[in-house]
Amino acid sequence: MTWEATITTVELATHTAIHHRYPQGLTLTENLLSPEDYDRVLRSILSAFHAIECDTSEVITPRGAKKPKRKRTAIHYGPQFDYSTNHVVENPTPIPDWMAPIITKLPVEINQATLQYYPPGAGIPPHIDTHSCFGSHIISYSAGSAVAFEFKPATSHTAEKMFAPRRVKGGPSMTPKSPSPDPNDPSEAGSQAVEVLLPGNSLCVMENEVRYAWTHGIRSRATDTINGQTVPRGNRFSITFRYVSFDGVCKCQFPNWCDTRHQAENTPDT
Ligand SMILES: O=C(O)CCC(=O)C(=O)O
Ligand SMILES: [Fe+2]
Numbered sequence: 001m002t003w004e005a006t007i008t009t010v011e012l013a014t015h016t017a018i019h020h021r022y023p024q025g026l027t028l029t030e031n032l033l034s035p036e037d038y039d040r041v042l043r044s045i046l047s048a049f050h051a052i053e054c055d056t057s058e059v060i061t062p063r064g065a066k067k068p069k070r071k072r073t074a075i076h077y078g079p080q081f082d083y084s085t086n087h088v089v090e091n092p093t094p095i096p097d098w099m100a101p102i103i104t105k106l107p108v109e110i111n112q113a114t115l116q117y118y119p120p121g122a123g124i125p126p127h128i129d130t131h132s133c134f135g136s137h138i139i140s141y142s143a144g145s146a147v148a149f150e151f152k153p154a155t156s157h158t159a160e161k162m163f164a165p166r167r168v169k170g171g172p173s174m175t176p177k178s179p180s181p182d183p184n185d186p187s188e189a190g191s192q193a194v195e196v197l198l199p200g201n202s203l204c205v206m207e208n209e210v211r212y213a214w215t216h217g218i219r220s221r222a223t224d225t226i227n228g229q230t231v232p233r234g235n236r237f238s239i240t241f242r243y244v245s246f247d248g249v250c251k252c253q254f255p256n257w258c259d260t261r262h263q264a265e266n267t268p269d270t
Helices: 035-051 097-103 156-162 208-212 259-266
Strands: 008-011 026-030 073-077 080-082 087-089 112-118 124-127 138-144 147-153 194-198 202-206 214-218 223-226 229-232 236-242
Touching: 026 194, 035 073, 035 097, 035 112, 035 138, 035 236, 097 236, 147 223, 194 202, 194 223, 208 214
Parallel strands: none
Antiparallel strands: 008 026, 026 202, 073 112, 080 087, 112 236, 124 214, 138 202, 138 236, 147 194, 147 214, 223 229
């Protein structure tokens, strides 16, 4: 018996049957790989973490716990973003061959892959991947347990956080710590979160508005509520594919959250 790929591409921006405002530029593809390829990719992911002695045995975070039992761990392939200098640096570790079945299905050329392990309960703070360092598409392949990905239209508060001088070392992009948004601040109005479930073996492509003008993140919590059902989280892995740009100039249409535009406006004329 031959297996036939069922690739379901849902253009969420035009999905009118669901009464949510989905971000423009978001595409979710489920069942990206054949079961055989998915199985091989999962094994390679586990070997990569075992090679760095990262413990991936599933430790469930109890409901209501303040912190996950273990932290998110990242392995970088291809050029890397240096959080201390805000510049892109070479990285001797090339993108491994086992990622080829995914890479051949990507809509654009990429030169960087970030493999991450999210133990149950772990998340990633809401952020916009730095405009000037990365290309037009931010692509996330998910493996393992499903997780709710949260999108929010960026606000003036997001811009303030992004362009604050202090930046957190080791985050995936601009994720500085700062006070939570003031819910009474009119600039936060309409900042309605949209949750999208990313199942294992799915590909989430962010371009245009959702890439440049929305934040994305994963809440640190032990369970997700999906269609009214509470689902405990398990081990999740992701591979973020991006095109790292060495010239560091962004030409997007979203100046409010663009570090290239912000820098140009804040550099005094000589
Ligand atoms: O884990 C993911 O799916 C996304 C990670 C992410 O947002 C990032 O690396 O910038
Ligand atoms: Fe990101």
